[in-house]
Amino acid sequence: xxxxxxxxxxxxxxxxxxxxxxxxxxxxxxxxxxxxxxxxxxxxxxxxxxxxxxxxxxxxxxxxxxxxxxxxxxxxxxxxxxxxxxxxxxxxxxxxxxxxxxxxxxxxxxxxxxxxxxxxxxxxxxxxxxxxxxxxxxxxxxxxxxxxxxxxxxxxxxxxxxxxxxxxxxxxxxxxxxxxxxxxxxxxxxxxxxxxxxxxxxxxxxxxxxxxxxxxxxxxxxxxxxxxxxxxxxxxxxxxxxxxxxxxxxxxxxxxxxxxxxxxxxxxxxxxxxxxxxxxxxxxxxxxxxxxxxxxxxxxxxxxxxxxxxxxxxxxxxxxxxxxxxxxxxxxxxxxxxxxxxxxxxxxxxxxxxxxxxxxxxxxxxxxxxxxxxxxxxxxxxxxxxxx
Numbered sequence: 546x547x548x549x550x551x552x553x554x555x556x557x558x559x560x561x562x563x564x565x566x567x568x569x570x571x572x573x574x575x576x577x578x579x580x581x582x583x584x585x586x587x588x589x590x591x592x593x594x595x596x597x598x599x600x601x602x603x604x605x606x607x608x609x610x611x612x613x614x615x616x617x618x619x620x621x622x623x624x625x626x627x628x629x630x631x632x633x634x635x636x637x638x639x640x641x642x643x644x645x646x647x648x649x650x651x652x653x654x655x656x657x658x659x660x661x662x663x664x665x666x667x668x669x670x671x672x673x674x675x676x677x678x679x680x681x682x683x684x685x686x687x688x689x690x691x692x693x694x695x696x697x698x699x700x701x702x703x704x705x706x707x708x709x710x711x712x713x714x715x716x717x718x719x720x721x722x723x724x725x726x727x728x729x730x731x732x733x734x735x736x737x738x739x740x741x742x743x744x745x746x747x748x749x750x751x752x753x754x755x756x757x758x759x760x761x762x763x764x765x766x767x768x769x770x771x772x773x774x775x776x777x778x779x780x781x782x783x784x785x786x787x788x789x790x791x792x793x794x795x796x797x798x799x800x801x802x803x804x805x806x807x808x809x810x811x812x813x814x815x816x817x818x819x820x821x822x823x824x825x826x827x828x829x830x831x832x833x834x835x836x837x838x839x840x841x842x843x844x845x846x847x848x849x850x851x852x853x854x855x856x857x858x859x860x861x862x863x864x865x866x867x868x869x870x871x872x873x874x875x876x877x878x879x880x881x882x883x884x885x886x887x888x889x890x891x892x893x894x895x896x897x898x899x900x901x902x903x904x905x906x907x908x909x910x911x912x913x914x915x916x917x918x919x920x921x922x923x924x925x926x927x928x929x930x931x932x933x
Contacts, residue, residue, distance in 0.1 A: 564761070567761045568759055568760060568761045570761075571760040571761040571764055572760045572761075575587055575588060575592065575760055575764070576592065586767060586774045587760070587763060587764050587767055587774065587775070588775060589753055589757070589758075589763070589775050592760075606618055606621065606626075606628075606693070607692070608632070612702055612706060613699050613702050613703055613706070614699060614744065615692070615694075616632040616692060616703075616707075617631075617632035617633060617634060617692055618632060619631065619632045624663065625663045625664040625665065625666075626663060626664070626665050627665045631707065631711075633688055633689055633690050634658055634659075634665050634668055634670075634689040634691070635665055635668070635670065635671055635688065635689045638686070638688060638711055640710065640711060640712075641712065642711070642712040645684050645931060646684050646685075646686055647682065647684050647685050647686070647714050647715075647928060647929045647930075648685075648686050648687075648688065648711065648712065648713045648714050648715075649670075649673070649674075649685065649686070649687045649688065649713060649714065649715045649716070649717065649922075649928075650687075650688045650690050650704075650708050650711060650713040650715075650716045650717070651669070651670040651673070651687060651688065651689055651690060651691060651716075651717045651719065652690055652691065652700050652703070652704060652708070652716055652717060652718050652719065652720075652832070653690075653691040653695070653700060653717075653718070653719035653720055654691055654692060654693055654694060654695040654696070654699075654700070654720065654722075654723045655691065655692075655693035655694065655695075655723075655905060656669075656691070656719065656721070656722075656848070656849075656904070656905055656906065657669065657670065657689060657690070657691025657719055658689065658691040658692060658693050659689075659691075659905075659906070659911050660693050660905055661900040661905040661906065661907055661908075661911075662906075662907075662908050662911050664908075665689075667908055667911060667912070668689055668911065669689075669906075669911045669914050669915045669918070670687045670688065670689035670691075670915075671687070671689065672911065672912055672915035672916075673687050673915040673918050673919055674686065674687035676915055676916060676919040677919055677922070677923075677928060680919070680923065681930065682928055682930055682931070683931055684929075684930065684931040685928060688708075688711060688713070690703060690707075690708055691719075694723065695723055696720065696723035696724045696726065696727050696740070696825075697720045697723070697724050697824070697825050697828035697829055697832070698727070698740045698824070698828060700718070700720060700828070700832070701828045701831055701832050701835075704716070704832055704835065704836070705835060709835075709839065713841055714841065714842065714929070715841065715842040715843075715844060715922075715927060715928070716832075716836050716841055716842070716843055716844065717844045717845075717846055717886075717918065718829060718832055718833070718843060718844065718845050718846065719846040719848070719888075720825070720829070720848070720870075721847075721848025721850075721867060721870055721871070722848065722850075722867065722904055724822065724824075724825040724870060725817075725863065725866045725867060725870065726743070726791045727740055727743045727791075727824070728816060728817055728820040728821075728822065728866065729743075729789065729790050729791035729794060729813065729816050729817075730742040730743055730786075730788050730789055730790065730816065730820055731788060731790060731807060731811055731816055731819075732788065733819040733820060735786070735788035736819070736820040738823075738824055738827070740824070741786060742786055742788045742789065743785065743786055743788075743789045743791075744785065744786060744789070745785065745786035745787065745789075753775075757772070757775065763775070770799065770800030770801060770802070771800070773795065773796055773799060773800075790807060790808075790816070793806065793807070794808065794813065794860075798856070798857075798860070803860070812861065812862070813860055813861065813862040813863070814861045814862030814865075815862075816862070817862045817865070817866045822866075822869060822870055822873055825870060825873060826873050826877070829845070829873070829874070829877055830877060830881070833845075833877065833881055833883055842884075842927060843883050843884075844883070844884045844885075844886065844921075844922070844927065845874050845877060845878050845883050845884070845885045845886070846874070846885070846886045846888050846918075847871040847874050847875065847885070847886070847887050847888050847889040847890070848867060848870060848871055848874075848888070848889055849888045849889045849891070849892040849906070849914070850867055850889070850903055850904055851894055851896075851899045851903035851904075852864060852903065853894065853896075853903070854896060854899050854901065854902070854903035855902055855903020855904055856901075856902065856903070857902070857903075857904075858903060871887075871889050875887070884921075884925055884927060886917065886918060886921045888914065888917065891917050892906070892910065892913060892914060892917070893910075893913065897909055897910075898910030898913060
């Protein structure tokens, strides 16, 4: 063996040894010393499941569904979180509904699920139930049927196929940012009433690429902005259509490369202008009609957000889109005579009530939200007591 070949082999072995040391160090740091924020930024699904005290990770919460795309994993018990046999966050639901029970179903997405609150007992529907029972409505049950990532498309199908079986007396319809996401579609002709311009396939968790299996390489790629954190929901959990660009926007935004690619010629605001919230309006109206057709009382709720905190709102178009959706809720309430809780005008803007994205409420914010809903329902005489 020549001297040059020997040097090459030694250099290769040295490189492999150095990489092995870095990989071991990275894994020890991530599993033993990283705080919750760093862990959620760099960990894979497998590492989440191995880490007993890890913060909740959305991917393990969901399972495919034939018609809705995905639902919550039925009977999940994970640290402070729990799903019932329907895959809804919370305690088990009795079916058929017991005589005398007044049942409320909270419809929506991650803000209904209360994704920033690890303890299911402190989600907004759970706190609402506790508040109403404390007030004397001991016969009230509140179902948390919100699933992160859903828009009014999934919420409508969920009501028709699943919530109706629970025989609710009242539903609270709360949608906002998820429907804004479905409008980030181009070209405009791909924006359709079946949402096929946004979703191309059924729910699926993206397989972890081989190079991301290395903790060290993954950390370098995430830190440098070359890939999104493994915990990024949209990129990894559902399959966007080729005409959907919200996930690409998120990738660019957090890699600080926005605007590039399609956004250089088609700004987000232009997509919103070309894709009006027609389907959000239609889906919400259909939900109201479907509920009333079965004698169920619908209640609408506007979407609260924090402009000062939310990073997305620094991009032209997002604020006006959310405001547009809230105006639609107010308009539907007027036209169809539906009770409306204008949450967007009521939730305090102090940072302690919000998670860092300015969209999801913190535990303190969720408690405020539940209190506002409780007072609204009682003051409007929308909840029936045990003797009524």
